[in-house]
Amino acid sequence: xxxxxxxxxxxxxxxxxxxxxxxxxxxxxxxxxxxxxxxxxxxxxxxxxxxxxxxxxxxxxxxxxxxxxxxxxxxxxxxxxxxxxxxxxxxxxxxxxxxxxxxxxxxxxxxxxxxxxxxxxxxxxxxxxxxxxxxxxxxxxxxxxxxxxxxxxxxxxxxxxxxxxxxxxxxxxxxxxxxxxxxxxxxxxxxxxxxxxxxxxxxxxxxxxxxxxxxxxxxxxxxxxxxxxxxxxxxxxxxxxxxxxxxxxxxxxxxxxxxxxxxxxxxxxxxxxxxxxxxxxxxxxxxxxxxxxxxxxxxxxxxxxxxxxxxxxxxxxxxxxxxxxxxxxxxxxxxxxxxx
Numbered sequence: 001x002x003x004x005x006x007x008x009x010x011x012x013x014x015x016x017x018x019x020x021x022x023x024x025x026x027x028x029x030x031x032x033x034x035x036x037x038x039x040x041x042x043x044x045x046x047x048x049x050x051x052x053x054x055x056x057x058x059x060x061x062x063x064x065x066x067x068x069x070x071x072x073x074x075x076x077x078x079x080x081x082x083x084x085x086x087x088x089x090x091x092x093x094x095x096x097x098x099x100x101x102x103x104x105x106x107x108x109x110x111x112x113x114x115x116x117x118x119x120x121x122x123x124x125x126x127x128x129x130x131x132x133x134x135x136x137x138x139x140x141x142x143x144x145x146x147x148x149x150x151x152x153x154x155x156x157x158x159x160x161x162x163x164x165x166x167x168x169x170x171x172x173x174x175x176x177x178x179x180x181x182x183x184x185x186x187x188x189x190x191x192x193x194x195x196x197x198x199x200x201x202x203x204x205x206x207x208x209x210x211x212x213x214x215x216x217x218x219x220x221x222x223x224x225x226x227x228x229x230x231x232x233x234x235x236x237x238x239x240x241x242x243x244x245x246x247x248x249x250x251x252x253x254x255x256x257x258x259x260x261x262x263x264x265x266x267x268x269x270x271x272x273x274x275x276x277x278x279x280x281x282x283x284x285x286x287x288x289x290x291x292x293x294x295x296x297x298x299x300x301x302x303x304x305x306x307x308x309x310x311x312x313x314x315x316x317x318x319x320x321x322x323x324x325x326x327x328x329x330x331x332x333x334x335x336x337x338x339x340x
Contacts, residue, residue, distance in 0.1 A: 010044050018054035024062050037070040046092045049103065060103045064110050072115045079116035086122040099129045109159065113166040120176055126163045127182045130156050135189050151193040152186060157202055164206055175210040177299070183207060184303050191311040204317045211296050212325065292321065297329035304335060315339050 009030075013023060031041045045063055049055075071085050072078075089111065093104045108126050112118055134152050160183075164175060187203055292300075304314050318339045322328065328336055 007044070010048065014048055014051035017052050019048065019052050019056060019059040021056050021058045024056065024058040028062055028066075031066060036074050037066045039070075042067060042070045049101070050095070055103075060106070063103055064107045067107055068110050068114055071111055079114075081111060081115045081118040081122065083119045083121065086119050090122070090125050094125075098132060105129070105159065109162050109166075112163055120178060123163050123166075124176075124178050124182065127160060127179055127186075130159050131182055131186045131189070134186055150190055152190045152195045152199045154196045154198065157196050157198045160206075161198075161202055164202075175206050177210065180207055180210040181303075184306075187311070187313055188307050191309070191313070200313050200316060203313045204320050207300075207317055208320055208324070211292050211300060211321065291327065292325055292329050292332070294329060294331060297331035301331055301335060310335070310338060 013019060013027075031037055031045075045067055049059075049063055052059075067089075071081055071089060075082065075085065089108070093099050093108065099105050099108065105126075108122070112123060112126065134156055135150065164179065183203055183206055190199070304310060304318075318332075318335055321332070322336055322339070
């Protein structure tokens, strides 16, 4: 990535410490004069955002739009965020170890949701920031509200939901082990709090997604992504073809009625129209398996036992697994006996 290069007009705006609508209009004209946002403009956008204490809504919109264009749409292969670009973005928003503003958080979420694929480090960073906001009662997910430390509110649940279930996600629609670990950490930190009711539902479905979905799709190299992009487009346009054969042949009727309910929830939110096709294409590349392996059973048992307490959300998770998995691994039997 580029080094910071500040022009005189940018320095003058930063010195004033405020950005007004007419300033945003002029910035938009200059930055998009050649049809794209380059590394220098990306640096300048972050410089202004951290330098100006008074900004208008138009600035927030330009900040998110332009940087999303830079990170997602203007580097080949289009739509794929590289590890280098993800690390650059994290470095820019994490100057003091945290996401400071709602605009920065919205940028992170917009990149995650807009990209066809992102490296896991980006989604994991967002989830980690939510955990910090919950434990420390501070951070951009609070939206100015005064909440008790150790409580997860509607804002935090929404950020987690958007991150976990975005089209890019962590490179596939299945929740990763690292994401599942952080969700358990958040749950442990908030188990005695009056959390938003949506947290329990999200926790159970996300952990079940990790445990009960075989992770058969890894992040491709940039070269592989360029070659595969045409295939993905074909799969999206012909969902009744090869994809339909996968659904009809490999998925049991019990899966369609059981675990498929979890998959359906992932694409039933209001943003499904924007990326539902990509969800279905990615889903076709994942082999779904209701059986929990010994390694997964040991992980779950250790995670639940870590703080020596079985809480309501963990109980709900075990009951869900008990009802959806065709057989319970012996490692989980002591826990299942506790909720029987």
